[in-house]
Amino acid sequence: MVMIVEQGGFMYRIGELAKQCEVKADTLRFYEKHGLLTPSSRSDSGYRLYNDNDVERLRFILRAKAVGFTLAEITELLSIELDKSNWACADVKGLVDSKLAYVNERITELNHFQVSLQRLSDACCGGPESAEHCSILEALESNTDNIKCENHAHDHDASEYTKNCQSKG
Amino acid sequence: MVMIVEQGGFMYRIGELAKQCEVKADTLRFYEKHGLLTPSSRSDSGYRLYNDNDVERLRFILRAKAVGFTLAEITELLSIELDKSNWACADVKGLVDSKLAYVNERITELNHFQVSLQRLSDACCGGPESAEHCSILEALESNTDNIKCENHAHDHDASEYTKNCQSKG
Protein backbone atom coordinates (compact mmCIF):
# COMPACT_ATOMS: atom_id res chain seq x y z
CA MET A 1 0.00 0.00 0.00
CA VAL A 2 1.35 3.40 -0.92
CA MET A 3 0.68 6.17 1.52
CA ILE A 4 0.86 9.73 0.37
CA VAL A 5 1.81 11.96 3.25
CA GLU A 6 -0.14 15.14 3.83
CA GLN A 7 0.77 17.47 6.65
CA GLY A 8 0.92 15.10 9.60
CA GLY A 9 -1.42 12.39 8.29
CA PHE A 10 -1.87 9.84 5.55
CA MET A 11 -3.72 10.18 2.31
CA TYR A 12 -5.58 7.23 0.87
CA ARG A 13 -6.57 6.52 -2.68
CA ILE A 14 -10.09 5.34 -3.22
CA GLY A 15 -9.21 1.67 -3.38
CA GLU A 16 -7.17 1.84 -0.21
CA LEU A 17 -9.92 3.54 1.73
CA ALA A 18 -12.42 1.11 0.32
CA LYS A 19 -10.41 -1.88 1.48
CA GLN A 20 -9.75 -0.34 4.86
CA CYS A 21 -13.42 0.28 5.51
CA GLU A 22 -14.78 -2.76 3.69
CA VAL A 23 -16.83 -0.92 1.13
CA LYS A 24 -16.50 -0.84 -2.65
CA ALA A 25 -14.77 2.02 -4.41
CA ASP A 26 -18.02 2.41 -6.33
CA THR A 27 -19.80 3.04 -3.08
CA LEU A 28 -17.38 5.84 -2.18
CA ARG A 29 -17.94 7.48 -5.56
CA PHE A 30 -21.65 7.09 -4.99
CA TYR A 31 -21.40 8.75 -1.58
CA GLU A 32 -19.45 11.57 -3.14
CA LYS A 33 -21.99 12.07 -5.90
CA HIS A 34 -24.66 12.31 -3.23
CA GLY A 35 -22.77 14.73 -1.05
CA LEU A 36 -22.00 12.45 1.85
CA LEU A 37 -18.26 12.22 1.52
CA THR A 38 -15.97 14.33 -0.66
CA PRO A 39 -12.24 13.59 -0.63
CA SER A 40 -10.29 16.53 0.69
CA SER A 41 -8.00 16.59 -2.35
CA ARG A 42 -7.01 15.10 -5.67
CA SER A 43 -3.65 13.94 -6.97
CA ASP A 44 -2.06 15.61 -9.99
CA SER A 45 -3.56 12.95 -12.18
CA GLY A 46 -7.01 13.41 -10.71
CA TYR A 47 -7.11 10.51 -8.28
CA ARG A 48 -9.20 11.06 -5.17
CA LEU A 49 -7.14 11.50 -1.98
CA TYR A 50 -8.80 11.00 1.38
CA ASN A 51 -7.26 12.22 4.62
CA ASP A 52 -7.84 11.10 8.21
CA ASN A 53 -10.70 13.48 8.55
CA ASP A 54 -12.39 11.94 5.54
CA VAL A 55 -11.86 8.50 7.02
CA GLU A 56 -13.55 9.60 10.23
CA ARG A 57 -16.45 10.96 8.26
CA LEU A 58 -16.80 7.68 6.40
CA ARG A 59 -16.75 5.78 9.66
CA PHE A 60 -19.47 8.05 10.98
CA ILE A 61 -21.54 7.25 7.91
CA LEU A 62 -20.99 3.52 8.30
CA ARG A 63 -21.86 3.56 11.99
CA ALA A 64 -25.06 5.44 11.23
CA LYS A 65 -25.88 2.91 8.54
CA ALA A 66 -25.27 0.06 10.96
CA VAL A 67 -27.87 1.56 13.23
CA GLY A 68 -30.43 1.61 10.45
CA PHE A 69 -30.35 5.16 9.11
CA THR A 70 -30.86 5.77 5.41
CA LEU A 71 -28.38 7.85 3.47
CA ALA A 72 -30.83 10.74 3.44
CA GLU A 73 -31.04 10.62 7.20
CA ILE A 74 -27.28 10.34 7.47
CA THR A 75 -26.98 13.46 5.37
CA GLU A 76 -29.04 15.23 8.00
CA LEU A 77 -26.97 13.82 10.82
CA LEU A 78 -23.78 14.93 9.09
CA SER A 79 -25.01 18.45 8.68
CA ILE A 80 -25.80 18.57 12.38
CA GLU A 81 -22.45 17.01 13.21
CA LEU A 82 -20.62 19.74 11.32
CA ASP A 83 -22.49 22.50 13.05
CA LYS A 84 -23.34 21.08 16.43
CA SER A 85 -23.63 24.32 18.28
CA ASN A 86 -26.52 25.42 16.15
CA TRP A 87 -28.55 22.33 16.86
CA ALA A 88 -30.20 21.01 19.98
CA CYS A 89 -30.23 17.59 21.57
CA ALA A 90 -33.92 17.60 20.72
CA ASP A 91 -33.11 17.71 17.01
CA VAL A 92 -30.72 14.79 17.21
CA LYS A 93 -32.94 12.71 19.44
CA GLY A 94 -35.85 13.52 17.15
CA LEU A 95 -34.06 11.85 14.24
CA VAL A 96 -33.28 8.81 16.33
CA ASP A 97 -36.78 8.55 17.73
CA SER A 98 -38.53 8.83 14.43
CA LYS A 99 -36.27 6.17 13.02
CA LEU A 100 -37.03 4.10 16.06
CA ALA A 101 -40.74 4.49 15.46
CA TYR A 102 -40.31 3.42 11.86
CA VAL A 103 -38.23 0.41 12.84
CA ASN A 104 -40.81 -0.59 15.40
CA GLU A 105 -43.54 -0.42 12.78
CA ARG A 106 -41.58 -2.58 10.41
CA ILE A 107 -40.94 -5.07 13.20
CA THR A 108 -44.63 -5.21 13.96
CA GLU A 109 -45.42 -5.83 10.32
CA LEU A 110 -42.82 -8.56 10.06
CA ASN A 111 -44.06 -10.12 13.27
CA HIS A 112 -47.49 -10.40 11.69
CA PHE A 113 -45.96 -12.14 8.73
CA GLN A 114 -43.97 -14.35 11.03
CA VAL A 115 -46.99 -15.47 13.01
CA SER A 116 -49.07 -16.10 9.91
CA LEU A 117 -46.33 -18.02 8.17
CA GLN A 118 -45.59 -20.07 11.24
CA ARG A 119 -49.25 -21.00 11.54
CA LEU A 120 -49.31 -22.05 7.90
CA SER A 121 -46.13 -24.02 8.28
CA ASP A 122 -47.37 -25.78 11.39
CA ALA A 123 -50.56 -26.87 9.68
CA CYS A 124 -48.77 -28.65 6.85
CA CYS A 125 -47.18 -32.05 7.07
CA GLY A 126 -44.48 -31.16 4.58
CA GLY A 127 -44.48 -34.71 3.32
CA PRO A 128 -44.04 -36.07 -0.19
CA GLU A 129 -47.77 -36.53 -0.65
CA SER A 130 -50.04 -34.70 -3.03
CA ALA A 131 -50.82 -31.11 -2.20
CA GLU A 132 -54.47 -31.68 -3.06
CA HIS A 133 -55.50 -31.32 0.57
CA CYS A 134 -52.65 -29.11 1.72
CA SER A 135 -53.71 -26.89 4.61
CA ILE A 136 -51.55 -24.07 3.38
CA LEU A 137 -53.26 -23.86 0.02
CA GLU A 138 -56.65 -24.25 1.65
CA ALA A 139 -55.91 -21.40 4.00
CA LEU A 140 -54.96 -19.15 1.10
CA GLU A 141 -58.12 -20.15 -0.77
CA SER A 142 -60.47 -19.42 2.08
CA ASN A 143 -61.33 -16.13 3.64
CA THR A 144 -61.17 -17.19 7.25
CA ASP A 145 -58.20 -16.78 9.55
CA ASN A 146 -58.84 -20.23 10.82
CA ILE A 147 -56.34 -22.73 9.55
CA LYS A 148 -57.39 -26.33 9.59
CA CYS A 149 -54.70 -28.83 10.23
CA GLU A 150 -54.15 -31.45 7.58
CA ASN A 151 -56.12 -34.57 8.11
CA HIS A 152 -55.88 -36.01 4.66
CA ALA A 153 -55.26 -39.57 3.66
CA HIS A 154 -51.52 -39.34 3.59
CA ASP A 155 -49.75 -42.62 3.38
CA HIS A 156 -47.32 -41.75 6.07
CA ASP A 157 -47.87 -41.87 9.80
CA ALA A 158 -50.14 -39.04 10.86
CA SER A 159 -48.76 -38.74 14.37
CA GLU A 160 -45.75 -36.86 13.12
CA TYR A 161 -47.46 -33.84 11.67
CA THR A 162 -50.67 -33.53 13.59
CA LYS A 163 -48.62 -32.90 16.70
CA ASN A 164 -47.92 -29.35 15.65
CA CYS A 165 -51.52 -28.39 15.18
CA GLN A 166 -52.67 -29.85 18.46
CA SER A 167 -49.92 -28.13 20.37
CA LYS A 168 -50.97 -24.75 19.01
CA GLY A 169 -54.53 -25.13 20.30
CA MET B 1 -72.89 -0.68 -10.66
CA VAL B 2 -73.56 -2.57 -13.85
CA MET B 3 -73.25 -6.29 -13.60
CA ILE B 4 -72.78 -8.27 -16.72
CA VAL B 5 -74.20 -11.73 -16.32
CA GLU B 6 -72.16 -14.66 -17.50
CA GLN B 7 -73.48 -18.18 -17.20
CA GLY B 8 -74.52 -18.25 -13.56
CA GLY B 9 -72.21 -15.56 -12.20
CA PHE B 10 -71.36 -11.90 -12.38
CA MET B 11 -68.77 -10.20 -14.46
CA TYR B 12 -66.90 -7.23 -13.10
CA ARG B 13 -65.18 -4.49 -14.94
CA ILE B 14 -61.75 -3.53 -13.73
CA GLY B 15 -62.90 -0.57 -11.63
CA GLU B 16 -65.61 -2.62 -9.98
CA LEU B 17 -63.25 -5.40 -9.03
CA ALA B 18 -60.70 -2.88 -7.87
CA LYS B 19 -63.20 -1.22 -5.55
CA GLN B 20 -64.52 -4.52 -4.28
CA CYS B 21 -61.04 -5.75 -3.37
CA GLU B 22 -59.58 -2.42 -2.36
CA VAL B 23 -56.83 -2.30 -4.92
CA LYS B 24 -56.26 0.16 -7.74
CA ALA B 25 -57.23 -0.66 -11.30
CA ASP B 26 -53.61 0.01 -12.17
CA THR B 27 -52.61 -2.76 -9.83
CA LEU B 28 -54.89 -5.21 -11.59
CA ARG B 29 -53.40 -4.28 -14.95
CA PHE B 30 -49.98 -4.68 -13.40
CA TYR B 31 -50.88 -8.15 -12.11
CA GLU B 32 -52.13 -9.06 -15.56
CA LYS B 33 -48.97 -7.84 -17.24
CA HIS B 34 -47.01 -10.01 -14.87
CA GLY B 35 -49.13 -13.07 -15.37
CA LEU B 36 -50.76 -13.22 -11.96
CA LEU B 37 -54.34 -12.50 -12.94
CA THR B 38 -55.83 -12.43 -16.43
CA PRO B 39 -59.51 -11.57 -16.78
CA SER B 40 -61.44 -14.48 -18.21
CA SER B 41 -62.93 -12.36 -20.98
CA ARG B 42 -63.25 -8.99 -22.63
CA SER B 43 -66.30 -7.00 -23.61
CA ASP B 44 -66.94 -6.13 -27.27
CA SER B 45 -65.24 -2.84 -26.72
CA GLY B 46 -62.21 -4.45 -25.13
CA TYR B 47 -62.98 -3.85 -21.47
CA ARG B 48 -61.61 -6.46 -19.09
CA LEU B 49 -64.30 -8.70 -17.59
CA TYR B 50 -63.55 -10.65 -14.45
CA ASN B 51 -65.71 -13.57 -13.31
CA ASP B 52 -66.10 -15.12 -9.87
CA ASN B 53 -63.18 -17.37 -10.51
CA ASP B 54 -60.98 -14.40 -11.25
CA VAL B 55 -62.17 -12.76 -8.06
CA GLU B 56 -61.19 -15.83 -6.08
CA ARG B 57 -57.79 -15.83 -7.70
CA LEU B 58 -57.31 -12.20 -6.80
CA ARG B 59 -58.30 -12.90 -3.22
CA PHE B 60 -55.77 -15.72 -3.14
CA ILE B 61 -53.12 -13.28 -4.32
CA LEU B 62 -54.08 -10.71 -1.73
CA ARG B 63 -54.10 -13.24 1.08
CA ALA B 64 -50.66 -14.45 0.07
CA LYS B 65 -49.45 -10.86 -0.01
CA ALA B 66 -50.87 -10.28 3.46
CA VAL B 67 -48.73 -13.13 4.70
CA GLY B 68 -45.61 -11.55 3.27
CA PHE B 69 -45.07 -13.32 -0.03
CA THR B 70 -43.64 -11.38 -2.95
CA LEU B 71 -45.40 -11.43 -6.29
CA ALA B 72 -42.76 -13.79 -7.65
CA GLU B 73 -43.45 -16.19 -4.83
CA ILE B 74 -47.18 -15.83 -5.33
CA THR B 75 -46.70 -16.75 -8.96
CA GLU B 76 -45.17 -20.00 -7.76
CA LEU B 77 -47.97 -20.61 -5.29
CA LEU B 78 -50.53 -20.00 -8.01
CA SER B 79 -48.94 -22.48 -10.33
CA ILE B 80 -49.03 -25.08 -7.58
CA GLU B 81 -52.60 -24.15 -6.74
CA LEU B 82 -53.69 -24.79 -10.32
CA ASP B 83 -52.03 -28.18 -10.46
CA LYS B 84 -52.14 -29.40 -6.91
CA SER B 85 -52.02 -33.07 -7.67
CA ASN B 86 -48.61 -32.74 -9.25
CA TRP B 87 -47.09 -31.12 -6.22
CA ALA B 88 -46.37 -32.34 -2.74
CA CYS B 89 -47.00 -30.82 0.65
CA ALA B 90 -43.21 -30.62 0.90
CA ASP B 91 -43.13 -28.17 -2.00
CA VAL B 92 -45.73 -25.90 -0.51
CA LYS B 93 -44.31 -26.02 2.98
CA GLY B 94 -40.87 -25.37 1.49
CA LEU B 95 -42.06 -22.07 0.10
CA VAL B 96 -43.59 -21.09 3.41
CA ASP B 97 -40.56 -22.14 5.40
CA SER B 98 -38.03 -20.35 3.25
CA LYS B 99 -40.14 -17.22 3.48
CA LEU B 100 -40.31 -17.73 7.20
CA ALA B 101 -36.53 -17.97 7.39
CA TYR B 102 -36.20 -14.77 5.41
CA VAL B 103 -38.71 -12.98 7.61
CA ASN B 104 -36.90 -14.15 10.72
CA GLU B 105 -33.63 -12.81 9.38
CA ARG B 106 -35.17 -9.46 8.65
CA ILE B 107 -36.67 -9.37 12.13
CA THR B 108 -33.29 -10.13 13.65
CA GLU B 109 -31.70 -7.33 11.65
CA LEU B 110 -34.42 -4.88 12.64
CA ASN B 111 -34.12 -5.93 16.27
CA HIS B 112 -30.45 -4.99 16.14
CA PHE B 113 -31.40 -1.60 14.80
CA GLN B 114 -34.05 -1.29 17.43
CA VAL B 115 -31.71 -2.02 20.31
CA SER B 116 -29.03 0.32 19.00
CA LEU B 117 -31.44 3.13 18.37
CA GLN B 118 -33.07 2.71 21.74
CA ARG B 119 -29.68 2.90 23.44
CA LEU B 120 -28.87 6.06 21.53
CA SER B 121 -32.21 7.57 22.36
CA ASP B 122 -31.91 6.74 26.03
CA ALA B 123 -28.53 8.39 26.27
CA CYS B 124 -29.74 11.74 24.99
CA CYS B 125 -31.64 14.28 27.01
CA GLY B 126 -33.62 15.46 24.00
CA GLY B 127 -33.65 18.97 25.45
CA PRO B 128 -33.38 22.32 23.73
CA GLU B 129 -29.70 22.64 24.59
CA SER B 130 -26.78 22.65 22.21
CA ALA B 131 -25.88 19.35 20.62
CA GLU B 132 -22.21 20.03 21.23
CA HIS B 133 -22.03 17.28 23.81
CA CYS B 134 -24.85 15.11 22.54
CA SER B 135 -24.29 11.46 23.39
CA ILE B 136 -25.84 10.35 20.13
CA LEU B 137 -23.38 12.26 18.02
CA GLU B 138 -20.51 11.20 20.22
CA ALA B 139 -21.50 7.58 19.85
CA LEU B 140 -21.54 7.90 16.07
CA GLU B 141 -18.16 9.61 16.13
CA SER B 142 -16.47 7.00 18.24
CA ASN B 143 -15.67 3.43 17.39
CA THR B 144 -16.81 1.87 20.62
CA ASP B 145 -20.17 0.28 21.28
CA ASN B 146 -20.17 1.95 24.63
CA ILE B 147 -22.53 4.86 24.78
CA LYS B 148 -21.85 7.44 27.42
CA CYS B 149 -24.83 9.14 28.92
CA GLU B 150 -24.99 12.88 28.63
CA ASN B 151 -23.49 14.69 31.51
CA HIS B 152 -23.04 18.08 29.95
CA ALA B 153 -23.75 21.44 31.41
CA HIS B 154 -27.33 21.66 30.33
CA ASP B 155 -29.33 24.40 31.89
CA HIS B 156 -32.27 22.20 32.64
CA ASP B 157 -32.66 19.76 35.48
CA ALA B 158 -30.49 16.74 34.95
CA SER B 159 -32.68 14.34 36.91
CA GLU B 160 -35.09 14.00 34.04
CA TYR B 161 -32.76 12.58 31.42
CA THR B 162 -30.10 10.80 33.40
CA LYS B 163 -32.75 8.46 34.72
CA ASN B 164 -32.81 6.51 31.47
CA CYS B 165 -29.14 5.84 31.39
CA GLN B 166 -28.94 4.69 34.95
CA SER B 167 -31.86 2.36 34.56
CA LYS B 168 -30.18 0.62 31.64
CA GLY B 169 -27.08 -0.22 33.65
Place this chain on the structure above:
DNA sequence: CTTGACCTTGGATTTAACTCTAAGGTTTAT
Protein backbone atom coordinates in the same frame (compact mmCIF):
# COMPACT_ATOMS: atom_id res chain seq x y z
C1' DC C 1 -75.62 15.79 -28.12
C1' DT C 2 -72.65 16.52 -24.73
C1' DT C 3 -70.74 15.75 -20.18
C1' DG C 4 -68.44 12.90 -17.08
C1' DA C 5 -67.10 8.58 -15.52
C1' DC C 6 -64.98 4.82 -17.06
C1' DC C 7 -62.00 2.15 -20.02
C1' DT C 8 -57.86 1.16 -23.47
C1' DT C 9 -52.64 1.10 -24.61
C1' DG C 10 -47.67 1.71 -24.11
C1' DG C 11 -44.28 3.64 -21.77
C1' DA C 12 -42.16 6.59 -18.15
C1' DT C 13 -41.42 7.39 -13.22
C1' DT C 14 -40.80 6.35 -8.40
C1' DT C 15 -37.55 4.70 -4.21
C1' DA C 16 -32.85 3.21 -2.26
C1' DA C 17 -28.47 2.14 -2.56
C1' DC C 18 -25.77 0.68 -5.03
C1' DT C 19 -23.50 -1.96 -9.13
C1' DC C 20 -21.84 -2.23 -13.54
C1' DT C 21 -20.11 -0.81 -18.20
C1' DA C 22 -17.26 1.40 -21.58
C1' DA C 23 -13.48 3.79 -22.94
C1' DG C 24 -9.60 5.50 -21.60
C1' DG C 25 -5.51 7.55 -18.44
C1' DT C 26 -1.88 6.40 -14.49
C1' DT C 27 1.26 3.81 -11.61
C1' DT C 28 4.08 0.16 -10.34
C1' DA C 29 6.58 -3.96 -10.88
C1' DT C 30 9.30 -6.85 -13.66
Place this chain on the structure above:
DNA sequence: ATAAACCTTAGAGTTAAATCCAAGGTCAAG
Protein backbone atom coordinates in the same frame (compact mmCIF):
# COMPACT_ATOMS: atom_id res chain seq x y z
C1' DA D 1 8.74 -1.52 -22.14
C1' DT D 2 4.87 -3.60 -21.08
C1' DA D 3 1.50 -5.85 -18.32
C1' DA D 4 -1.24 -5.69 -14.19
C1' DA D 5 -3.55 -3.15 -11.19
C1' DC D 6 -5.44 0.95 -10.33
C1' DC D 7 -7.81 5.17 -11.40
C1' DT D 8 -11.09 8.58 -14.18
C1' DT D 9 -15.84 9.88 -16.26
C1' DA D 10 -20.73 9.65 -17.59
C1' DG D 11 -24.38 7.07 -17.69
C1' DA D 12 -27.16 2.75 -17.66
C1' DG D 13 -29.00 -1.17 -15.04
C1' DT D 14 -30.79 -3.55 -10.83
C1' DT D 15 -34.79 -4.69 -7.50
C1' DA D 16 -40.13 -4.60 -6.25
C1' DA D 17 -44.40 -3.16 -6.78
C1' DA D 18 -46.72 -0.28 -8.17
C1' DT D 19 -48.20 4.50 -9.87
C1' DC D 20 -48.73 7.90 -13.23
C1' DC D 21 -49.21 9.84 -17.80
C1' DA D 22 -50.98 10.91 -22.48
C1' DA D 23 -53.96 10.26 -26.03
C1' DG D 24 -57.84 8.43 -27.11
C1' DG D 25 -62.27 5.07 -27.19
C1' DT D 26 -66.96 3.77 -24.68
C1' DC D 27 -71.08 4.31 -22.28
C1' DA D 28 -75.11 5.93 -19.58
C1' DA D 29 -77.64 10.03 -18.08
C1' DG D 30 -80.01 14.25 -18.85
